[in-house]
Amino acid sequence: MKRAAETAGAWPFEEARKLVERLKRHPKAEVLFETGYGPSGLPHIGTFGEVARTTMVRHAFHVLTEDKVKTRLLCFSDDMDGMRKIPENVPDRAALEPYLQMPLTAVPNPFGGDYPSFGDHNNAMLRRFLDTFGFDYEFASATDYYKSGKLDAVLLRVAQRYEAIMQVMLPTLGEERQATYSPFLPISPVSGRVLYVPLKAVDAAAGTITFTDEDGVDKTVPVTGGRVKLQWKPDFGARWAALGVDFEMFGKDHQTNAPIYDRICDILDGMAPEHFVYELFLDENGQKISKSKGNGLTIDEWLTYASPESLALYMFQSPRSAKKLHFDVIPKAVDEYFNFLARYPSQDWKNRLGNPVWHIHSGNPPEIDMPVSFTMLLNLASASNTEDESVLWGFLNRHVPGVSAATHPKLAELVGYAVKYFHDFVKPNKVFRAPDEIERAALQQLDAALAALPEGAGGDDIQSALYDVARPIPRYQDLKAKGATPERPGVSVEWFNTLYQVLLGLARGPRFGSFVAIYGVAETRELIRKALAGELAA
Template identity: 85%
Template sequence: MTAVPSADPALTPELRALAETATAWPFEEARKIVERLKRRPKDEVLFETGYGPSGLPHIGTFGEVARTTMVRHAFHILTEGKVKTRLLCFSDDMDGMRKIPENVPDRAALEPYLQMPLTVVPNPFGGGYASFGDHNNAMLRRFLDTFGFDYEFASATDYYKSGKLDAVLRQAAVKYDAIMEVMLPTLGEERQATYSPFLPISPVSGRVLYVPLKAVDADAGTITFTDEDGVDKTLPVTGGAVKLQWKPDFGARWAALGVDFEMFGKDHQTNAPVYDKICEVLGVEPPEHYVYELFLDVNGQKISKSKGNGLTIDEWLTYASTESLALYMFQSPRSAKKLHFDVIPKAVDEYFHFLARYETQDWKSRLGNPVWHIHSGNPPKVDMPVSFTMLLNLASASNTVEEDVLWGFLRRHVPGVSAQTHPKLAELVVYAVRYFKAFVEPNKRFRAPDDVERGALEALYAALGTLPEDAGADEIQNALYDVARPIPRYQDLKAKGATPERPGISVEWFNTIYQVLLGEQRGPRFGSFVQIYGIPETRALIREKLD
């Protein structure tokens, strides 16, 4: 991904006119912000994303920044770059550690620090970071920097302690009763009896306390409560002596910073009206929202930072490019999607598919193409002669984890191809070898053919032997069809254009090939695969499995 440009070379009146009606979701959201500016003119628009550093950052966290950047660029186009924008990534690192994450070393060592602010909890990972919160913040920034995002990082601890939130905290003390009127109806009876929007940081233990308040002095800007030692204490609401409960904190931060746009996961959707009301109580119009669906793990469960049950940022980048991950974030953000290793190959191939289409599209279509949003209006030109799936199947058929072996097949397909002539293909070869070794090779499950399948594969072996070694993909594919067409099991009379004399070919024939020859459930277009892998090599593979 690229940062929002200061001067987009394609920013023309014609492009802006098309953007006014573009249907891609970033444009739909950007138009809401344009309308907002008509109601509330300002010189600078603030986009915000939130991060809870209670665990290591995962890809869902990145998704918020990537998607918000896409909306920010769409807004840049709609306003012809005339309105300054900022993206603030805000870390709620002053929150108390409510539970110890499952994926940290020496969990017992963190037990004494439960309920303390995350920037006070010792860092269990080492590496020179002062606290658990500092470590996780650094992990987030490192990854955002990898993608070249144009953003500013903000720490709640810094904002509370430096006084940047003092004005809104004093206002919250003044509006204490109004905030309670918003909050109490959302709570159960027992919780109502002890609830306070202000959470004091205990001078005795350093913990974030969930205790009822005995007094709120709006004029003095103080709260009084009973500390853990049983003694009543009075603290200022400013300077980091207290923090706000998370729901009031959401709305108060919007008010303090003047946030214009923020997106968040579906788990916040029911609370969004509360955030809005708090912001309004504090005298500021709440920002525009975008609610996205949550990511799921391989078992369909919500991914969690504390459980570590989803893909990490580094894991995706071990097996695929940053652009493929950005594409995954762009597509259908309001649909729940599985975030596991098996989604990577499809994401990689779809990215290059959209990139290839971009060159032939008119501007209206380009504004709906994901790569325009991923690259902030400047997609690169890339020649990708084979797919990631094809590379994985070449590795599978040859049972190799050697990059040179794959390059041998590729040079047969594209004479003279090399890492120097096709650098993006070179990256893909590296990723394919890693992915094959980690996920394909350990899970290959070959099965023996039954009598019908054995006869069909023998016929395919013979048919391939009649073709010249330099036969094209279509010629090979037609031979594949001709072998299957007379076999009742593989006939599909419901296929488009099928007739009893010339039936279509059912997917069962291709499943036979993939499962018996490659040990996989699916594969590439077989004609293209054989053209690259080689007819003699494919016949040898068939003979090996039949024997």
């Protein structure tokens, strides 16, 4: 496997090979992977994506080094950041107004419960999911690291090399900001707020800074012990230097700042980690997902309608391409996961190492028999207009006799997800349209063709009948299809779109012959009757 891994084209192997080369240049006993989390709002899927993707790179690294190098994954929460604005998705926004600019771990928890602060609550939500998924990681809190002294040595080094860091930072700032900028943000002894104020003095020998506090009095405080925190750009580089981070990925919005992080890390006697820059997730309107806005999907929302594996697949695919992250991407992700899983056993090692399920399951994908697709289940629910799982099992037993929740537990999960997804997203958006005259004639011919099929006809026979009905109709002919001739044209997708829109009230659907085989020929003919009678569109 190692030989195949050395040339594997999947992006986790590309990143892992960079780490192998780094280790050759700079040997060390342990390689540290890090992910960052800003707990200013409830964690969203993008946060999970960093951990999932980093885990994939970490596993690829273990394969390349044959588990001879120890690794750790540190999930670092920037929970000492000041709350700059009140998130839109908290229960009582007004109650948080007095705590603006306070460290997130000093802001009361608006959700109540066992967690003392807003930061603690959001950290716990992230850890809960990461634990549920089974990630191997260590959680780190910036508040803990600052207050416990774990960052003291690098903070003193920042004071000693203050001017060098300022020379990096000042050219990146506007003239007004240059006049007040400092890499140190003092925590006010009076109010407890994170202060963005100019410094009056930096005493490297004493390890202190002097500034004017909110009460107008000059204060001198040590840079150690949690009395200050670093601005976010210096914080990146300082943390890398302090912890010896070897790999960290971040979103494209950080890309222009990466050279700044690297330079500061170098100034502080560290070696910048290997980077992986991923594209940002977008909501249904094409806007960047924001934790404070609460747009896009939360972790819990995805898991209401689909499995963690489908989410991991979505993270694996095309990480350098911007992708919409909304409810309508879920069915495709579910079906693609099971398609990749089905192909895995018959693949050679080269293709296995490029198969997403190898990376999702850390090299050990399960064997799962999935007789139908998630899209098929949604269309069965839509055609029968049911939210009753037993109705779907009835259709499935017609297709696969003896199938049950006991014999196919993963299928049982999918049935449960399907009825929830149907209720929340399919049913409210079903829009049947009435057929026009050409479509009415085609549906009448389809009804006759279905009636003429032998009992027990399979999906392929039904699909052939669908083609035979559409092929003579000019509207549905496709002369550009592979193997098409004027005498025997192909059938365009418009024919199947007609069936989805008129009979199911949906924009798209599964292979229609397979759908009819499971749903039933008689039941499909009843849909046609209702469509021709105007009952569906009504």
